[in-house]
Amino acid sequence: MPHLVTEVPGPRTREVVRRDRSVTSPSLPRAYPFAPRRGCGSVLEDVDGNLFLDFNAGIAVNSTGHAHPRVRRAVQEQAEELLHYSASDFFLPVYGETAQALARVAPMSGPVRVFLTNSGAEAVEGALKLVRHATGRSHVISFHGAFHGRTYGALSLTSSKAKYHTGFGPLVPDVHHVPFADPAKVAAGEPDEATFDALERLFRHDVDPRQVAAVFVEPIQGEGGYIVPGEGWLRRLRDLCDAAGILLVADEVQCGMGRTGRMWAVEHTGVEPDVLISAKGLASGLPLGAFLARAELMESWPAGTHGSTYGGSPLPCAAALATLAVIEEESLLDNAVERGEEVLAGLRELQRRHPDLVVDVRGVGLMIGLQLVSGAAAEALQQACFTRGLLVLEAGEDVVRMSPPLVVTAAEVRTALGVLAEALAEVAGTDAAGPA
Structure with missing residues (x-):
């Protein structure tokens, strides 16, 4: 072929x-x-x-290839047992197993909790709600070129194409965008200060950093052009967040699940996020997303503040467990x-x-x-x-x-x-x- x-x-x-x-x-x-x-x-x-x-794998979705026999078999076996029961209201065993498997490979030290969704955009929405609830702050920061999805909260964070916003305003308020790493500077090995200069101006003129809940960042920007930040860029961003009590959210919907040779792209940097978002390759093509957070953050919201009828449904969870096993064992x-x-x-x-x-x-x-x-x-x-x-x-x-x-x-x-x-x-x- x-x-x-x-x-x-x-x-x-x-x-x-x-x-x-x-x-x-x-x-x-x-x-x-x-x-x-x-x-x-x-x-x-x-x-x-x-x-x-x-060579696009359904936009980086079919992580284990098309119809991997172990994934296919896991879905078939699950389909013979149970097609659906809502994990939002009941204790679905395969949901807990999938959450446990993701927590095990999370790029954060310490306990981690997991929420499963139907898609990447839905996981972004959940993460946005979580960071605002956990911090009591409303402002969030994203990057030019970023793609986080097309639902309203995710769309407000997205800044890859103006047409995604056109005709849909007003969007979710208190969302700010600054330049991402410059690929030309990275290629030339030159200093890349645009991001941090823009953040300094933002904090000086527009919003007190103590009102910022989180920075949402793709460790490697996807739709924006497959841009890999230079060495130390993400570490500087982490340090800036720490200084102001801002959470760092790594959107690994596209760059995660082994795509970069590590389970998560952020692992190449030595930086730990506070929240990590996954989808696309998570279930080898079945609809599943997730956001993982340090346990103390996830434990800040009580029962009923967030849920999903289909998120973490049995078939996608079975596929995700098989996908993780295939990535690690093969x-x-x-x-x-x-x-x-x-x-x-x-x-x-x-x-x-x-x-x-x-x-x-x-x-x-x-x-x-x-x-x-x-x-x-x-x-x-x-x-x-x-x-x-x-x-x-x-x-x-x-x-x-x-x-x-x-x-x-x-x-x-x-x-x-x-x-x-x-x-x-x-x-x-x-x-x-x-x-x-």
Whole structure:
């Protein structure tokens, strides 16, 4: 693979697209006309029988690949026993087991408590409620380029695209945004003071830091462009929070669950968050999110202040327990490191071949971004890969992101790099290669 038996998109896919567009909400931002039918590992087959190599894993969701046998078996066994009972009102055993498993791998010292949700956005909403309740403070800080979800609290924290906010105001009040780490400064090894200068101005002119409940941060920014902060950036942020009694919330919806070669991306920094948010890869594709917090924070709110009818439902919990076992027992963290190094090395070679097209190659583990000279070039590369059977996805203004399943093989990496070489050569010969 890839193995294409029809034109892309094929006739059945075009029919799926036609039917879909006649009935679904036009708010859904489809990247390209791809209609998957079934998957295995890093391979997806569309409704026309074309085989694609999946280097976006459902936007970093299918952490153990498509239909991993241990995850599939766990879901099947759970489905034969119990499909649903609300853990919000009763003691669902698999809910407690999943919370215990997550607490065991939490990147915080000391006791940890866990709340399970249906999605990442819902976990962000819960974490936002928790930090305000626990601190008695209302203000929160997020970053330009951040994506935390599209529900109202999460949307208020999100700042990756203006269109996400347009037409939905007023948003949740007392939310402030400051610059994230600058990838150009990181690449050049130069001092990066923009974040801390902006925070100093914010605290001097707009809000007393003693009124700030929390800073929400992606340890590696996802939709904003797969941006990896420079060494020491997150430590400085942690120290600033500690000085003012501000909680640090690590949103690891995209960068967590082994994607960077450690269970949590924040572990690369030596920094402990007060709250950690997870979703996407947590249950290998089933809808499950979570927020983990130091026990004294979670214990600050009494029964009934937060709940969820479906959050932590039996099937996603069974999938999450199997996912954690697969990641740990099948050495997927090591595989993410090794395969990630191969992808980065291959992309840097392609950057040397196309210095006028590729601006930067960055990433950790299997969370890798290829920054191009323009948004038009990134869009063209995404489409050129798709028509060749490689699934990648744009991020930020001009980045193509790669987040393959953690089970991706060395042979699949070589294949993907070959396809990317062909696609980059095509883009280099088009108008899209120039600045927008």
